[in-house]
Amino acid sequence: MRITSVTRLLPFAIIGILVTGAASPAAPGAGAAGVLVVRVLDAVTGRPIANADVLEQESGTRRLTNASGEAVLRVGAALTVRLRVRQLGFRFVERTVTRRSAESVDSIVVRLDRAAVALPATVASASSTCVAEVDSASSRLSLDALAQLRFAAEQYDRFRREYPFRAHLVRRTTRLSPGGVPMQIREQEERSEASEWGERYRPGEVYRRSRRGWDVAILFLSTLAEGAFWDNHCLVARRVQDMGGRRLIPLEFYPTPTLREPDWMGTAWLDSAAGTLHRIDFQLMGLEDRMPIRRMDGYITMTHPSPYVARPDSIVAAWWYAAPSDSTDNWGLPSVVQVLRLARVEYRKGAPPDTATTVR
Numbered sequence: 001m002r003i004t005s006v007t008r009l010l011p012f013a014i015i016g017i018l019v020t021g022a023a024s025p026a027a028p029g030a031g032a033a034g035v036l037v038v039r040v041l042d043a044v045t046g047r048p049i050a051n052a053d054v055l056e057q058e059s060g061t062r063r064l065t066n067a068s069g070e071a072v073l074r075v076g077a078a079l080t081v082r083l084r085v086r087q088l089g090f091r092f093v094e095r096t097v098t099r100r101s102a103e104s105v106d107s108i109v110v111r112l113d114r115a116a117v118a119l120p121a122t123v124a125s126a127s128s129t130c131v132a133e134v135d136s137a138s139s140r141l142s143l144d145a146l147a148q149l150r151f152a153a154e155q156y157d158r159f160r161r162e163y164p165f166r167a168h169l170v171r172r173t174t175r176l177s178p179g180g181v182p183m184q185i186r187e188q189e190e191r192s193e194a195s196e197w198g199e200r201y202r203p204g205e206v207y208r209r210s211r212r213g214w215d216v217a218i219l220f221l222s223t224l225a226e227g228a229f230w231d232n233h234c235l236v237a238r239r240v241q242d243m244g245g246r247r248l249i250p251l252e253f254y255p256t257p258t259l260r261e262p263d264w265m266g267t268a269w270l271d272s273a274a275g276t277l278h279r280i281d282f283q284l285m286g287l288e289d290r291m292p293i294r295r296m297d298g299y300i301t302m303t304h305p306s307p308y309v310a311r312p313d314s315i316v317a318a319w320w321y322a323a324p325s326d327s328t329d330n331w332g333l334p335s336v337v338q339v340l341r342l343a344r345v346e347y348r349k350g351a352p353p354d355t356a357t358t359v360r
Contacts, residue, residue, distance in 0.1 A: 035105045036073045036081055036097060040065050042090075043111035050307045050353035051159065052087040052112070064162050067353035077102035083110070088152060088275030088308045091115045130234030130256060145237035145251050146230065149268055152277050152310065153225035159309045160194040163352040165345050167192050173338045178322075180333040189343075198222045201229045207262035207284065207291070214292050219264045219282045221300070221312060232259050240272050247272045255285060262286040277302050277310040295320040295331060305345070306352040315340040 040052040048069025055062040056073050058081070063071035075081050079099050086092035090112035099106045130142075168191050175184040198220035206217050223229050238250045249272050254265035266282035284296040298317035302310040318334035 034074060034076045034078075034103060036075050036099065037105070037107040038063075038065070038071045038073065038083065038085065039107065039109045040069045040071070040085055040087070041109060041111050043113045049087055049090070049112060051155065051309055052085055052090075053155065053158065055084045055086075057082040057084055062158070064158055075099070083108075085110045085112065086151070087112060088148075088155065089114060089271075089273060142235050142237050145249065145270070146235045148275055149235070149251055149270060149277075150225050150230070152270065152275060153221050153223075155309055156311060157222055157225060159306065159311075159352065160197075163306075163350070164348045165194045166348065167194065167197070167342055168344045168346070170341045170343050171338065172341075173336065175336050176333055178332075201226050203228060203232045203259065203263070204261040206264065207287070207293075216284065216293070216296065218298075218315075218317070219266070219280070219300075221277065221280065221310065224268065224280075232256055232263065243269070246278070248278060260286070262291075274308065276304060276308060289323075292321060293319050294323045295334075297334075303342075306354055309352070311342075313342050 054071040296319040303313040
């Protein structure tokens with residue numbers, strides 16, 4: 001999904017975001033030999049934790065827990081199973097399970113302790129050009145925040161694969177005159193399968209020329225889970241801020257100095273307790289005078305359809321065809337504004353935990 005325009009107003013596609021996954025957990029029944037049932041609970045309250053990420057480390061098989069906190073892993077004849085269990089807002093746990101036999105149906109209960117910032121077992125590395133820009137304590141905090149942000153993005157991707165859905169969207173596009181008067185307003189309804197949302201990040205190809213003029217790949221939540229994106233971007237975690245009664249960590253990202261083509265900078269706002277995403281602000285950097293589009297800004301707001309999972313709710317983008325004529329840096333109103341709103345969702349194989357209906 002990209003945007004394309006230069007001489008006329010064309011459809012502007014901006015959407016997407018969630019995580020990597022597998023089939024929905026099913027209760028073991030007849031013929032379910034070689035099965036391990038993992039139940040994940042809050043260590044303090046004893047309540048089940050939905051959408052926890054359960055990984056069998058040898059095979060790489062992973063599942064999300066259901067509303068009862070259970071995930072079913074088919075482990076074949078393996079007698080020893082190494083697990084890693086993690087969830088946003090909790091400390092991850094690694095366990096080794098010894099099964100009764102190759103054909104048995106076994107179970108284990110895993111209790112997770114809460115943490116202000118929960119980290120995956122491995123922390124993603126950052127570019128040396130980024131780490132050198134801040135002191136060691138800030139560098140470590142930024143690395144930890146990066147790991148947390150990537151996990152939050154991965155959580156969406158797993159969710160959309162485990163609970164496939166169709167999104168019904170309303171796109172409203174407004175083109176403005178230099179004086180800010182709407183010259184053209186178009187509203188249309190669209191729909192998209194969750195698996196079709198978003199586009200893989202490719203460094204150097206965010207902005208490119210096409211047969212129709214120019215072409216921009218929009219920043220999606222799933223982009224923040226990709227290693228290629230972070231190989232070409234820096235991230236700095238700033239001081240926690242109170243916004244509407246919520247304590248959020250602003251995670252600022254920007255292109256590395258070695259990236260010469262236009263790319264994204266912005267801020268991801270992460271809940272300091274639960275680790276869930278609430279908003280992503282973005283701006284296209286590195287645009288040059290020879291390019292038809294001179295500036296592009298936008299933001300994505302999130303809704304939380306299921307515990308610990310963020311899904312885009314509204315996406316707003318604006319772009320300018322002309323830069324300020326003076327040195328005041330007063331850009332004024334944009335040339336085009338587009339709002340993409342999620343009207344309702346249809347789940348294809350059953351609703352996720354804490355979602356009472358397939359239509360919102």
